[in-house]
Amino acid sequence: MNLLGNIIWLVFGGILAAIAWFLAGLILCITVIGIPFGLQCFKIAQFVLWPFGKEIELGHFGVGGLLLNILWLIFLGWELAIGHLVIGALFCLTIIGIPFGLQHFKFAMLGLIPFGAKIR
Template sequence: MNLIGNLIWLLFGGIIAAIIWFLAGLLLCLTFIGIPFGLQCFKISMFVLWPFGKEIELGHFGAGGLIFNIIWLVVFGWEFAIAHLVIGAIFCITIIGIPFGLQHFKFAKLGLIPFGAKIL
């Protein structure tokens, strides 16, 4: 079931979402200060590419991760989270779209707190 869900996901926007996260990572890696944030975008883009069958475990960060998560949240994390929440709500309007909407809700969590998050 995960394979079918992932293939349908790729056809109906998964590739576009992964490319957007990847491009955000490239833009952030243009500066030395943005490299840690860009690396998180690359991690998220790989997760967005093939999300079914994977879960997110939040909260494994130290003091540095907490500081980076706060900076991420204030600067651009909330935009990513709101975008995924809106897209997820739109998908959840139909019964067929509910599994895809739930995936976007997972991305919203990861978009808020990427540092220290484990993708299982």
């Protein structure tokens, strides 16, 4: 089921979403200050490309990760999380869209706290 969900995901927007996250990572990596944030965008792009069958573990960060998560949340995270929550809610309006909506809820969680998150 995970393979089928991932293939449908790729065809109907997963590739575009992964490209968007990858381009955001490239833009953030232009400056030295943005490199840690760009690396998180690359991690999220990889997850967005093939999300079914993967889970997120939050909370494995130290003081540096906490500070970077706070900066991420202030400047990028809350907008991304709201966007994914809205898209996920729209997908959940239909029975067929529920699995895809649940993936967007995972992206919202990762969009809030990417530093220290483990994708397995």
